[in-house]
Amino acid sequence: MPDQERYKKSDPLAEAGTGEEEMPSAVESRTFDLGTMEGQSLIKAERLADHPEAPAADDRVVARSLWQDAWRDLRRNPIFIISGLLIIFLVVMALWPGLFTSTDPLKCDLSKSQQGAESGHPFGFDTQGCDVYSRTVHGARASITVGVCATAGAALTGTVLGGLAGFYGGWLDSVVSRIADIFFGIPILLGGLVFLSVIPSQSIWIVVAFIVVLGWPQLARIARGAVITAKQQDYVTAARALGAGNARLMLRHILPNAVAPIIVVATIALGTYISLEATLSFLGVGLKPPTVSWGIDISSAADTFRNAPHMLLYPAGALSLTVLAFIMLGDAVRDALDPKLR
């Protein structure tokens, strides 16, 4: 019964030591294999095909944690590998743009304004006559920094605060939820203007901090909702009955089960945060030159797309590719963390 074995390993409850919940769930996994083939994806099928030998190799010896399990799963997932490679590529580009281009993104010749591609300048020129290829390469750093750091910050703050609020309920829930409400009420432009005009620094960390401040309530709401749902599940009640402490309950039982919607929203948020940076630039309160970013370039290309579509195409394409990579990564991680999908 390989299915049952696998279930035992991955379900946190199995680790908590209850036997009673096993049976119906085991039935569940079996019917999954048999009954709902139509709901399966190719990826799932591949993974199932991989599995039969796995338990034989290294089962039962040590009860591996959910995270180890997930990692083992991820290594075999082509989606994860592709998106991972893509992200590594983007990160390398962000760290060492000089590897990809030797053209200075700030060296501009107005007489070439909005001209198309020519030799040495594969993506053409923008309105100022700067090299679009070089700017796209150099823009990666600011845009990816903003996207990743803002998402990490917002997701962390949101998950912790929203998770605690959902778990404990009562006054803590009220306080956190109401604080989130207050932040929801701030119009993004007003916040941006205040943040960026009161703090005269040109640093991109200001923009990151600003996005975190405005972004965490959304993730907190999602985390709270997910935790409330997860905490009502039978296995949590069971674990609690067995004397599991709050910390253990939260980290081992609730978090893994509540993390899926958070990852989904966070990976999408990553994309929107990068494009939010563009919107802030559009409204005149985002990153400032001489910083080069996709957002700045997209916002200045927005109303010239009729004359020079290439100005919009390349930075927007780079942004889309980045978002795609992170969404795919998020999907893969989410699937790997979800024992029910094994």
Add this chain to the structure above:
Amino acid sequence: MGRYVLRRLLQMIPVFIGTTFLIFVMVHALGDPVNALFGDKAPDPAVAAQIRAQYNLNDPLWLQYVKYMGNLFRWDFGTTFSGQSVTSLLATAYPATLQLTAVAFTIEVVFGIGFGLISGLRRGGVADNSVLILTLVVISIPTFVTGYVLQYLIGVKWGIVPATAGDPLTLQSLLLPGIVLASVSLAYVARLTRTTVAENSKADYVRTATAKGLPRRRVVINHLLRNSLIPVVTFLGTDLGALMGGALVTERIFNIHGVGFYLYQGIVRQNSNTVVGFVTILVIVFLAANLLVDLLYAVLDPRIRYA
């Protein structure tokens, strides 16, 4: 339930005060609005002093706030620098934004959940991947770009729908701004629905229902979808307010004289009366939507009970 609602209503008071005060401080932090009234000329100091006195700008911030709140309870939202009462602005702006939000929200709910359901049921399939690509494009392109591009192509070049919404608003003219406004949220809703549907499609009750021989349609809608909606509803609830206040860019592009436009104007002209007045109403909408969401939890999931 009644007590829960009452408690939540009481909790709105500090949120209301907190938000309005925060906004007040923020508008104040932008600096003195009076100089801008004189355009490129330096203001006549005597006249500037008179205007500052009229808008209580010489008082300490807390006193300005107290005076403002005092007026608010007499339903006096103050006036703009152009001499219009903020209440009259509210009366023209909110109906416009409400109509736009209604269109956008409908698009978001119908297509977001629809796409999410399709791709969640057929994970990895062509439909799923198409939705992924579509949502991806929508997420990664800022609304002002989608706005301008769609406006030019659909409104100007092909002339399918009016290029701007104008006055009076029609369903037809709101379609384009509605799609633009809904686009980003639609992507969230679709991805979120896809995830929860995929997850729940393996759940006991779904298999039980399928095993009972219920028609697939019924299984999907009554069992699967209903149980998958909790995170989606959470998102939709918080998004309703965001749609209303976040239409700033969309309203500007499509010439809709709604909340976003007046907020933008108020912020740029640094008129705290306008900004705080509009945000006050927005906050009430947010809070009501959030309360509604929390109550909907109980409807969607009978296991959740409020004391």
Add this chain to the structure above:
Amino acid sequence: MPVATRVRWAVIAATSVALVATGCSSSSSSSSGSNANGVVLAWWGDPQNPLEPVNTNEVNGGAVLNMIFTGLVSYDPKTSKASNAMADSITSTDQQNWTVKLKPGWKFSDGTTVTASSYVDAWNYGALVTNKQVNASFFQYVQGYNDVAPATGAPTAQTMSGLKVVDDNTFTVALSQKFSTWPQTLGYSAYYPVPKSFFTDHAAYLNKPIGNGPYEIQTWTKSQKMQLRPFTGYSGPNKPKNGGIDLKVYTDTNAAYADLQSGNLDLDNGIPNSALKTIQTDLNGRYINEPAGIIQTISFPLYQPQWSTPGAAMVRQGISMAIDRATITKVVFTNTRTPATDWTSPVLGESGGYKSGLCGSVCNYDPAKAKQLIQQGGGIPGGQLTISYNADGPHKEWVDAVCNSINNATGDTKSCVGRPVGTFADFRNQITTKQMTGAFRTGWQMDYPLIQDFLQPVYTTGASSNDSHYTSAQFDSLVSQANANPDQAAAVGQFQTAEKLLINDLPAIPLWYQNGTAGWSSRITNVALDPFSVPVYSEITVK
């Protein structure tokens, strides 16, 4: 499944609410009102201040006032020459005490007669500090202004002692200093007359201003739309040639341009920069691009020690020579700007004081000389030049282009950067409170077509728009001599002598003269712009 049913109902309800909310209005929208009886539907921006003559200082409010009022003098839309409109004569023997005689029989659109006291009362109202009129300082040369608008404290008089009504059609004005071209300033909106109802029912007046001009306001839905119709009792020569003007407020210039292209707007004089490249083909040549009395400059904070040295003046000259005005005006502005070679505007004409090339080599692009001058002057103070601008206006593109031009000249990509300031209000605050440390954009739109207006308010010591806080005793004295000179040509010469001082001191670098632009639909013809870049609405004809 009752719960599921409930949910489904909620969705249906939400959908139908949306349909109802939007659907109701769709049925009642058949008439947009623009096609009726030769009415022109024109672009408009929301005026910033209430529509009172002395309280309007921007172009949107000004456009309406210009339609509903006719002042003592008016300016020719083509030549900018001032000529008497409602004034029969404005005379003085000493350039300081003036007698104004009105043409009799003019009416306000509420039927009351325009008299000398319509002017005197309006001016006294405008100057009185407690009325908080933003253009009150336009009366600063009238005797007694300091009593009605003291710098501090309450006014000691309600009216200015320099204004006296002689009879129904005559009043006298005593100025506090000699001002030979004063009559030519009187076409500005601050000097319009107001009817009695302005004082008796001010609130009603603000909802529907009443004037003595070619148009009257029929309806005004604030922040949305204003309908103007010809005033049948109008006595002036420029009677409207169309059935009226409907002004529509736009949130964004791009939105207006989209409407213009799709035929939902007749006249658009708020053309966005991005549209200029395609506008000729988009509109089949229905596009006008004419000089207006606007000059754009970059000013320097001369109140900062690092910018007040003689070396810094040399650096400023170098910066000026590093700016490739010709390419920027061509590429960024698609020829809607002309490289500036003096500190006035071509709309003044040679006889009015405009002198092409007055600035000399300092305004010519010469990157090699520029680099040399900057080095000689000790380099850019602080190592980097920042050019501040308000981000809520369309300035980023050209500021970046100017910086790139400077960077290319110095050979260092970091020697100049644009510095956006979030709002215009914040931007102006930083200027008026002397917080600027680097260069900043300044623009000057003339109030009336006189060389005096381009120099005195901007560059004399302590003047209201002297944003760089330039001070030169020689400049100040030349300006007052010119003001006192009754001979127009000689006065212009004195102004130009003063202007030449700016070449060396260079408190502000002239960039370019701004043109007015407008596009229109195929429904209307005969569109022209006046030197204030406002359409000449009354001349437009509808097909």
